[in-house]
Amino acid sequence: xxxxxxxxxNTSATSHIPVRxxxxxxxxxxALNDGQLRTNFRRAMDGLIAKRTAQFPDSDDLxxxxxxxxxxxxxxxxxxxxxxxxxxxxxxxxxxxVHWAETAEQACEIIYxxxxxxxxxxxxxxKSMVSEEIELNHFMxxxxxxxxxxxxxxxxxxxxxxxxxxxxxxxxHKNAVEVAKLFEDKIPDHSYTEDIDELIQTGRRxxxxxxxxxxxxxxxxxxxxxxxxxxxxxxNEGNGRxxxxxxxxxxxxxxxxxxxxxxxxxxxxxxxxxxSATGQPITTYFNxxxxxxxxxxxDGPKEVHLVLLDNGRxxxxxxxxxxxxxxCIRCGACMNHCPVYSRIGGHAYKTVYPGxxxxxxxxxxxxxxxxxxxxxxxxxxxxxxxxCPVKIPIPSLLQRLRIELKRVVSSNxxxxxxxxxxxxxxxxxxxxxxxxxxxxxxxxxxxxxxxxMASRFGKLLPNIGPVAVWSKVRSKPVPANKTxxxxxxxxxxxxxxxxxxxxx
Amino acid sequence: xxxxxxxxxxxxxxxxxxxxxxxxxxxxxxxxxNDQQKLEKFTQMISAVNGEVHSCExxxxxxxxxxxxxxxxxxxxxxxxxxxxxxxxxxxxxxxxHQLELLEYPQSIDEEGFKEKLFFSIDAxxxxxxxxxxxxxxxxxxxNQHEPRLMSLVPPVHFCILEKEKIWNTFAELIENAxxxxxxxxNALLISGPSKTADIEQTLAYGAHGPSQLIVLVV
Numbered sequence: 001x002x003x004x005x006x007x008x009x010n011t012s013a014t015s016h017i018p019v020r021x022x023x024x025x026x027x028x029x030x031a032l033n034d035g036q037l038r039t040n041f042r043r044a045m046d047g048l049i050a051k052r053t054a055q056f057p058d059s060d061d062l063x064x065x066x067x068x069x070x071x072x073x074x075x076x077x078x079x080x081x082x083x084x085x086x087x088x089x090x091x092x093x094x095x096x097x098v099h100w101a102e103t104a105e106q107a108c109e110i111i112y113x114x115x116x117x118x119x120x121x122x123x124x125x126x127k128s129m130v131s132e133e134i135e136l137n138h139f140m141x142x143x144x145x146x147x148x149x150x151x152x153x154x155x156x157x158x159x160x161x162x163x164x165x166x167x168x169x170x171x172x173h174k175n176a177v178e179v180a181k182l183f184e185d186k187i188p189d190h191s192y193t194e195d196i197d198e199l200i201q202t203g204r205r206x207x208x209x210x211x212x213x214x215x216x217x218x219x220x221x222x223x224x225x226x227x228x229x230x231x232x233x234x235x236n237e238g239n240g241r242x243x244x245x246x247x248x249x250x251x252x253x254x255x256x257x258x259x260x261x262x263x264x265x266x267x268x269x270x271x272x273x274x275x276s277a278t279g280q281p282i283t284t285y286f287n288x289x290x291x292x293x294x295x296x297x298x299d300g301p302k303e304v305h306l307v308l309l310d311n312g313r314x315x316x317x318x319x320x321x322x323x324x325x326x327x328c329i330r331c332g333a334c335m336n337h338c339p340v341y342s343r344i345g346g347h348a349y350k351t352v353y354p355g356x357x358x359x360x361x362x363x364x365x366x367x368x369x370x371x372x373x374x375x376x377x378x379x380x381x382x383x384x385x386x387x388c389p390v391k392i393p394i395p396s397l398l399q400r401l402r403i404e405l406k407r408v409v410s411s412n413x414x415x416x417x418x419x420x421x422x423x424x425x426x427x428x429x430x431x432x433x434x435x436x437x438x439x440x441x442x443x444x445x446x447x448x449x450x451x452x453m454a455s456r457f458g459k460l461l462p463n464i465g466p467v468a469v470w471s472k473v474r475s476k477p478v479p480a481n482k483t484x485x486x487x488x489x490x491x492x493x494x495x496x497x498x499x500x501x502x503x504x
Numbered sequence: 505x506x507x508x509x510x511x512x513x514x515x516x517x518x519x520x521x522x523x524x525x526x527x528x529x530x531x532x533x534x535x536x537x538n539d540q541q542k543l544e545k546f547t548q549m550i551s552a553v554n555g556e557v558h559s560c561e562x563x564x565x566x567x568x569x570x571x572x573x574x575x576x577x578x579x580x581x582x583x584x585x586x587x588x589x590x591x592x593x594x595x596x597x598x599x600x601x602h603q604l605e606l607l608e609y610p611q612s613i614d615e616e617g618f619k620e621k622l623f624f625s626i627d628a629x630x631x632x633x634x635x636x637x638x639x640x641x642x643x644x645x646x647x648n649q650h651e652p653r654l655m656s657l658v659p660p661v662h663f664c665i666l667e668k669e670k671i672w673n674t675f676a677e678l679i680e681n682a683x684x685x686x687x688x689x690x691n692a693l694l695i696s697g698p699s700k701t702a703d704i705e706q707t708l709a710y711g712a713h714g715p716s717q718l719i720v721l722v723v
Contacts, residue, residue, distance in 0.1 A: 047706050064532035074526035081515035094690075100508035152712060153703035169703060176705050200701060200709040207713060212623045228688050238657060238699035238714025245653040245691070256511065263685050267676035268531065281549065282640035282696045284714070291690035298652040299613035300690060310507075314514040320524040 024373030027348035037173055037345055044172045045342040051279025052333060052387070069272050070391040072265045073327040080317065083226040083259045084308065090229025094291040096304045104134035107309050111136060111218070111251055114305055115145055118249055120215035124207075126243035127151035127235065128220030129167050129330065130253050130309055133352045133365065136218070147218075148210050150239040152203050159186045165346030167353060168277050168332040173345050207239065217247035217301065221254035222329070223269065224306075227262045231306065233287040234273065236280075241287050250292070250301040256308050257317075257326035269329055272389035276333040312364035315419060321400055325360050327390040332357075334384035334394060340377060349374070356384035360397045368405050368421030375401035406431070454479040455486075534674045535639060542638040542671040543722065549641025553697035554710050556719045565721045566596035569663055572719060573604055573628065580605035582622075582629040582659060584650040589632045589665050609652060622654060628661035635670035637678060642696040643720065644678070646689050653691050662698075662715040666722050 031037060056062040076083060088098045101107035107130075115123065123140060125131060125147055137147040137158075149158040153170035157163065160182055164170030171179070176194050183202060184192040190202050219240055223232040231252055233240045244250045260266060274280045293300035316322045335341040335355025346354035351362040351371065359374040375398050384394040408431075409423035440446045458479030461467060467476065482490075537545055547557045560568045573581060581604055585594040597606055607626060610618050631651045635644045643664055647653040656662050672678040675694070679685075684692075699714030710716050 044706055061532060064529070067527065067529040068531050071527045071529040074524075078519070078524065078526050081512050081519060084512065084515070100506070100511055102507045102510055106507055150713070151703070152701045156703065169706070171703055172706075174704075176707070179704050196704050196707045197709050199704055200712060204711065204713060208623060211713070212619065227685055230688055236699065237701045237712035239712070241653070241657050241693075242713050245657065256515075264676070264679050267674070267679055270675065278702070282642055282694070284553070284695065284697050284699055286642075286694035288688060288692040288694075289690070290688040290692070294649075294690050296649040297647075297690065298609055298611065298649065299654050300647075300652070308511075310511045310514075314511060314518075317515060318518040318521075320521040323521070323524055 023350070024348065024377055027350060028344045028377070031344040031348040036175070038343060040173055040175050041342050041345050044169070045336050048279065048336040052276055052336070053279075055275035055279050055281065065268065065272055066389055066391050068268055069329075069389055070327065072260065072268060073329070073390045074324075076260050076265065077257065077317070077323060077326055079261065080256070080259065083261055084256060087224055087226040087229060087259050090226065091306060092229075094229045096229065096231075096289075096291060096306055099305060099307045100310075101307055102310045104309070104311050107134045107253060107307050107311070108136055108139040110307050111253065112140060112143055112145070114249065114251055115140070115216055118215060120145060120249070122210070122214050123147045123216045123218055124210050124214035124243050124247060125149050125151075125154070126217070126219035126233070126240040127154055127170075128218060128253060129164070129352065130220055130255055131218060132164060133311065134253070134309065136253075148207075148214075150207050150210065150243055151235075152200060152237060152239075155203055155207065156182065159183075163347065163352070165354065166332060166335060167330055167357075173347070207242075211239075211242040211246050214243075214247045216249045216251060217243035217245075218251050218253065219244050221252050221258055221306070222273070223266050224254065224259045225263050225266065226259055228290060230263070230288050230290045231304075232266060232270075233285075233289070234270065234283050235287070236284040238285060241285055244287065244289060245300055248301055249303045249305070250289075251305045251307065252289075253307040253309060256310055256313055257328075269390075273329050273331050276387065276389045277331040312361075312366075312420070316361070316364040318418070322360075322364070322397065324392050325364070325397060327392050328357055328361070329390055330357075331389060333387045333389065334392075337383040337387045339379060339381060339383065349377070356394045356398075357392075360392075360394055360401065363401055363404075363419075363421070367424075368401070368419065369424040370421070372405065372425050375399075375405055451483045451485070455481050455483055531676070534676055536673045536677075537638060539669070539671075542673065543668050545638040546636050546641050546671055547722075549639070550643075550697055550718075550720065552641065553700065554718075555641065555697040556717065557722060558719065559722050562723050565665065565723050566593050568721060569593070569630065569719075570597075570600065570602055570604065572663075574602075576628075576661065576717070578604060578627040578661060580607050580625075580627050581663075582607045582609060582626050582655060584609065584631070584655075586650040587632055590630070590650070593630060609650075609655065613652070613654065622658050626659045628663060629655045629659040630663040630665075631656050633664050633666050633670075635672060635678075636666050637672050637675050637694070639674045640696055642675070642694045643718075645693045645695055647691050647693070648689065656693065656695065657714050660711065660715055661717045661719065662695075663719045663721065664695075666720055668722050 091098050099110045101110055140147050149155045156171040156179055165173040176196055179199055180194045183190050221231045222234040274283050292304040293302050316325045334357050338355050341355040349358055351358045353361055363371045378398050380395050382395050404419050404422045405425035407423050440450050558568055583593055584590040613619050633643045633645050645656055698710050698716050698718040699712045700708055700710045701712040702708050
C-alpha cells in the first residue's frame with residue numbers, strides 16, 4: 001500500500017483539539033486516502049472482532065447477559081441522583097473526598113487545586129478518557145505541572161503529541177515500525193528496535209522512574225459502587241495500580257453515570273466489559289479502592305479524591321430516549337464493529353470519544369453546533385447496537401440526534417428538550433424540500449403523478465447538488481421506465497389471463 | 505449555587521420521566537463445578553495468560569518456592585513473617601541452606617531508602633491470597649498491614665499461595681456469598697496472571713508495569 005500522505009492529526013498534547021465546523025468530510029477524506037492508517041485499523045478491528053466472537057460461543061447466553069446488564073444500568077440510571085448521594089456519603093465515611101464539577105473547566109480547577117495543596121510538580125496518569133475529555137494535561141501544563149501518561153498506549157500517543165484514536169487502545173492507529181521510530185526519536189539511551197517485547201520493556205523502564213517520583217496519581221474509574229463506597233478500576237498493565245497506590249495523593253475523575261447501586265451489579269457488567277472490549281475473559285487486574293492508607297497500613301496514598309463530572313451528561317439524562325446513552329460502560333465494541341470507524345480511524349471524528357458511542361455522547365458534551373456532522377456520519381447499519389453489551393440503541397439515537405439537529409427551535413415548546421445546539425443544522429431549503437416530499441407522498445394521486453413523471457422524465461435529472469456528489473464516483477441514478485406498481489399490475493393481469501379466471 | 509447542588513437538582517427534576525421504564529431481567533444461570541473441576545478450570549485459565557501454577561503439599565511448598573527461586577536466579581525475596589504463611593516460609597528458610605536474601609517490608613513505604621529498593625532492586629515477593637475464582641483463573645488478594653498493596657505489584661516476580669478449598673466458581677458467586685457488602689478493605693484486588701499489554705499492534709507482551717511472572721503455589 002502506498003503511503004503518499006503521512007497522516008498526522010493536527011493536534012498536539014499541548015493544544016486544544018481544534019474544532020473546525022463541518023470538517024468531518026475532509027478529515028474522513030484524508031484518512032481514507034492514508035493506506036497505512038487503513039491497514040493498521042483494518043487489521044486491529046478484524047482481530048478484535050474475532051476475539052470478541054470467540055468469547056461468546058453461546059448466543060442465547062450472551063443475549064440473556066446483555067438483557068441483564070441493560071436492566072442493571074437502567075435501574076441504576078433511574079436512581080442516579082440518590083445513588084450519587086449514597087455513594088458520596090459512603091465514600092466520605094471511608095475517608096475519600098468527593099468533588100463535583102459541572103464543566104470540564106471546573107473539573108480541571110478542582111484537580112489543579114488539589115495539586116497546589118500538595119505543591120505537586122508532577123502527575124502520573126493511569127488511563128482516563130475523562131481526563132482527555134476535560135483536556136487536563138493541557139490545563140496542568142499551562143500551570144507548570146507535568147502530566148505523564150503511564151498506560152503504554154497513552155504513553156505512545158503522548159510521545160507522538162497526538163490524541164488517542166480508540167477509547168480502549170489509544171495507539172491502535174500505529175504499527176510497530178511507527179512506534180519503533182518514535183521511541184528512537186524521543187527516548188534517550190534507547191536504540192532502534194522493532195521487537196515489541198523490547199519496546200514495552202523500554203516503556204516499563206522509563207515509566208517506573210516516573211511512578212517512583214510522581215507527587216500525585218490520577219486515574220479514571222470503571223464502576224463506582226454506592227452500596228460500599230468503592231471505586232473499581234479495570235486494567236491489564238498494572239499502571240492503574242501504580243498510579244493509585246504509589247503517589248501520596250490519588251485523584252480519580254469520572255462521569256456521574258458510572259455509579260452502580262450494589263456490589264452485586266459489578267460482576268455481570270465486568271463479565272461483559274472485558275469480553276466485549278478485547279475478547280478477554282477478564283483483565284489482569286481488578287482494583288477495588290475503598291479508602292486511602294489506613295492507620296496501620298504501610299503504603300497506599302494518604303489522600304484519595306474523587307471528581308464527579310457532569311459536562312453534558314445531565315442533558316442526556318433529561319430525555320427518556322437519550323438517557324440510554326448513559327448506559328455505556330465504555331467497552332469500545334461499537335467502534336470495533338463500525339464500518340465507518342474502521343475505515344477512517346478515531347482521529348477523523350475530532351472528538352475525544354470516537355466511533356458510534358462518540359457520535360451519540362459528544363453532542364451532549366460539545367453541543368450540536370460543533371458536532372453537526374456526527375449524527376449523519378453513519379450508515380445506520382446497526383452493527384453497533386447489535387454488539388453493545390448494555391443494548392444502547394445507538395442507531396435510533398443517531399436518528400433522534402438528526403431530528404434535534406434539524407428541528408425548528410421554538411422556546412415555547414414544552415415538549416422540546418433543552419439540547420445545546422438544537423436546530424444548528426436547520427436549512428430552510430432542505431426543510432421546504434421535505435415538506436413538498438411529504439405533501440406528495442401523503443396523497444395517492446400526487447404520488448402516482450410523481451412516479452409517472454419520474455419514469456418519463458427521470459433521465460433529465462440535473463447533475464447538481466446531492467446528485468452531483470452521489471454521481472462523482474457512481475453512475476447517476478435513473479428511474480426505471482415502469483414503476484413497481486405498474487409492473488405488479490402487469491403481472492397480475494398476465495396471470496389472470498393465463499389462469500382463465502381460476503383462483504390460482 | 506454550588507456544582508453539587510446544581511447537578512443533583514438537574515437530575516432530581518428529570519428523574520421521573522414517565523416514559524423511562526427500566527427493563528427487568530433475571531441474572532442468567534452461572535456455571536458451577538465440583539472441587540476438582542474448579543481447580544482444573546482455575547489452572548487452565550490462569551495458565552492461558554502466562555500464570556504458573558504448581559500443585560504442592562501443605563508441608564513442601566516452601567521447598568518448591570526455593571526451587572523456583574533458584575531456577576530463576578532470584579537474589580532476594582520480600583516476605584511477611586507476621587502472617588501465617590510467611591511464618592512457615594521464614595521457619596523453612598532458617599532451617600535450610602540457600603543463597604536467597606529474605607527481606608521484610610519496613611513500618612512504612614516512606615522509610616528512608618526502602619521505596620527505591622522496592623522499585624529497583626527487589627527481585628520477588630511472596631504473599632498470601634484469600635481465595636480464587638475458577639471461571640476466569642483469578643486470585644483474590646486483600647492487601648493488609650503485613651502484606652501491603654505494593655508487595656504484589658512492584659517486584660518483577662510475585663509468588664502467591666492459594667488453598668485449593670477456597671476457589672469460587674464465579675465472581676458473581678463470590679459477591680453473592682462472601683459478605684463483601686458488609687465492608688471492604690481499603691484495597692481489594694483480583695489478579696489474573698502477570699501484568700500484560702497489547703498496546704503495540706495488539707501483540708501481547710508480558711511484564712508491562714507489574715510483575716512479569718506470577719507463580720501460584722496451590723496447597
